[in-house]
Amino acid sequence: MKDDTRLVHAGKDPEHHYGIVNMPVYRASTVLSPTLSAFKARAEGDRKYRGVRYGAYGTPTTFALADAVAGLEGGAGAVATASGLSAVTMALAAFVRQGDHILMVDSVYSPTREFCDAMLARFGVETTYYDPLIGESIEGLIRPETRIVFCESPGSLTFEVQDIPAIAAAAHRHGAVVLLDNTWATPLFFKPFDHGVDVSIQAGTKYISGHSDLVIGIVTARTEELFRRLKDTTFLFGDIPGPDDCYLALRGLRSMGARLRRHQESAMTAARWLQARPEVRRVLFPALPGDPGHDLWRRDFTGASSLFGVVLETGDEAAVARMVDGYRYFKIGASWGGYESLVLPANPKGVRTAAPWTAPGYVLRFHVGLEDPEDLIADLADGFMRLAG
Numbered sequence: 001m002k003d004d005t006r007l008v009h010a011g012k013d014p015e016h017h018y019g020i021v022n023m024p025v026y027r028a029s030t031v032l033s034p035t036l037s038a039f040k041a042r043a044e045g046d047r048k049y050r051g052v053r054y055g056a057y058g059t060p061t062t063f064a065l066a067d068a069v070a071g072l073e074g075g076a077g078a079v080a081t082a083s084g085l086s087a088v089t090m091a092l093a094a095f096v097r098q099g100d101h102i103l104m105v106d107s108v109y110s111p112t113r114e115f116c117d118a119m120l121a122r123f124g125v126e127t128t129y130y131d132p133l134i135g136e137s138i139e140g141l142i143r144p145e146t147r148i149v150f151c152e153s154p155g156s157l158t159f160e161v162q163d164i165p166a167i168a169a170a171a172h173r174h175g176a177v178v179l180l181d182n183t184w185a186t187p188l189f190f191k192p193f194d195h196g197v198d199v200s201i202q203a204g205t206k207y208i209s210g211h212s213d214l215v216i217g218i219v220t221a222r223t224e225e226l227f228r229r230l231k232d233t234t235f236l237f238g239d240i241p242g243p244d245d246c247y248l249a250l251r252g253l254r255s256m257g258a259r260l261r262r263h264q265e266s267a268m269t270a271a272r273w274l275q276a277r278p279e280v281r282r283v284l285f286p287a288l289p290g291d292p293g294h295d296l297w298r299r300d301f302t303g304a305s306s307l308f309g310v311v312l313e314t315g316d317e318a319a320v321a322r323m324v325d326g327y328r329y330f331k332i333g334a335s336w337g338g339y340e341s342l343v344l345p346a347n348p349k350g351v352r353t354a355a356p357w358t359a360p361g362y363v364l365r366f367h368v369g370l371e372d373p374e375d376l377i378a379d380l381a382d383g384f385m386r387l388a389g
């Protein structure tokens with residue numbers, strides 16, 4: 001089945017729901033069993049992981065979303081979580097114990113970093129940050145106690161593309177599990193399990209939901225064994241999204257292919273236009289020819305979403321504020337992947353440790369929404385006039 005067809009048909013079961021085309025919202029805590037033996041049977045074998053047992057294990061609505069995303073990613077099974085961040089933290093927590101070591105990409109989403117430094121460190125798990133461009137040389141950083149190699153490609157602030165197959169091959173030679181935050185590419189533009197990844201993470205809050213109205217995560221595992229470990233972990237942490245949010249995420253998924261094609265086209269238009277501006281030192285977008293990550297992106301990805309960075313010539317914060325504060329459509333806000341355009345200061349300088357960000361110039365992150373690209377470019381052009389004062 002092609003992805004566009006899967007987007008339309010995955011996670012539906014009309015035959016068991018009066019012919020209703022969408023999976024209904026099942027709200028549940030208690031699930032009744034007719035007999036004691038039926039109650040016990042709910043916790044046995046596959047039913048423990050995929051059956052309806054109790055609300056905190058998920059309902060048919062939760063499973064419909066998880067299964068749809070697992071199918072798109074190409075994994076054995078997926079678990080839906082309460083947020084994109086909890087999808088990350090559950091995946092990390094599932095595979096480490098006291099004394100273990102994690103290799104974490106230096107360009108990672110900042111709260112992932114904070115979780116390692118502030119939380120996992122308290123439980124005796126050590127994290128080493130590595131240069132996103134390290135490639136197969138990551139082997140030199142792997143220790144006997146390294147359990148996880150975590151990737152985010154491209155990095156969601158500075159957009160370096162990682163050589164995932166080379167990193168995964170090195171990690172697997174030493175028995176480490178490869179985790180990838182695949183939110184930028186979505187399961188449509190990067191197939192993690194074809195490139196050596198073991199566990200793929202989606203902040204479903206972004207392009208999957210697509211409408212800036214909910215927070216949710218999905219973690220997909222390459223094998224059944226990894227999936228079960230994830231499921232056990234999320235249950236024990238009590239991490240479960242509400243069924244209404246699962247329903248909305250599934251609804252978003254239906255149009256994700258169409259939205260992403262438009263996002264991609266408009267992002268390319270805006271990025272090319274920005275690249276040609278004298279106020280712009282660099283556009284950080286691997287889909288642009290000439291970007292340092294372009295060759296790897298062409299080799300491994302089938303498309304680009306609409307989140308990219310811009311390094312300005314100026315570092316003058318007051319001038320940048322004049323430009324950004326006056327945008328009509330690029331509103332200032334965290335998150336991305338929704339229908340609307342956004343802008344955010346990136347400030348990678350203060351964050352990095354393994355590969356410090358030294359480029360001069362103010363860094364902004366743009367999310368290109370579904371507005372008409374001509375209006376967006378006019379908005380950007382007006383902004384440069386304000387920048388010039």
Ligand SMILES: Cc1ncc(COP(=O)(O)O)c(C=O)c1O
Nearest residue numbers: 083084085109156183203205216
């Ligand atoms: C790359 C990446 N991963 C994970 C997350 C976390 O997602 P959520 O906001 O749903 O917790 C974000 C949020 O911005 C993100 O950018």
